[in-house]
Amino acid sequence: MARIQDEWARERPDVDVSPQGVIGRLHRLGLLLTDRLALVYRKYGLGEGEFDVLATLRRAGEPFERAPGELAAHTMVTTGAMSKRIDRLERDGLVTRRRSAADGRGRVVALTPAGRDLIDQAFAEHMRNERSLLDGLTPPEAAQLEQLLTTWLAKVEPPHPGPERPDRQDTP
Known part of the structure; x- marks a missing residue:
């Protein structure tokens, strides 16, 4: 550079x-970083997008489900892109789609037991991988970098609606 x-x-x-x-x-x-993160995703037969969907469902807590539009908003992709991701995950038996009990016209996407097992394993390895990527920095350096990036991101990124805190970026 x-x-x-x-x-x-x-x-x-x-x-x-x-x-x-x-x-x-x-x-x-x-x-x-993307290349190093993708190594873990591929090990579990996932792309970054599929990992993100499974992680978003897992973070939702019991019963590990969200509406497709909610998934799209949480993962910051279009509903069309989300449909393709859900199709692949459903085909692989990692999620199911069903009609919403609250609104019969709406749909809900839920983790299957296999999907939950897979994301639990993949996420644990993902966090170990991210830790190893940060090991080149001291804890104070990592904290300072996080603060700087948080401040900068808040100024550059357009605000997004939803329950997310604006000073925190979702980590897949």
């Missing part, structure tokens, strides 16, 4: 390239 910044500063001294130091490194780190 430093080399790229130096080259741009040489070629375009009229342009402030300092943002590139932060944004470029975050982008590179994001790609590397």
Whole structure:
């Protein structure tokens, strides 16, 4: 990143390239982190999206179910993308769909026992993986980075409706 910044500063001294130091490194780190996180998802036969759906259902607590629109809102994808994820998970026996008891026109997606077992195992390994990724930072550094990212994200991310705290980003 430093080399790229130096080259741009040489070629375009009229342009402030300092943002590139932060944004470029975050982008590179994001790609590397995604690759490392995906290793765990794949080990359990899941993509990032499927993991996210199962984790969102598991976090809901008993009876581990949510409406498809609620799932889409919690995972920040379109309802169309959510339908495709649910189709795959249902085909694999990890979730079921049924009519809502509260509203016969609505649908509810629920974890199956197999889905709950899978996400419990995958989530535990996911957290061990995330811990290993943070092990290069001291606890105070990790806390400082979390605070900085929380502050920045709150300024960049558009507000999203729902019960989520605006200063916390869902972790799959």
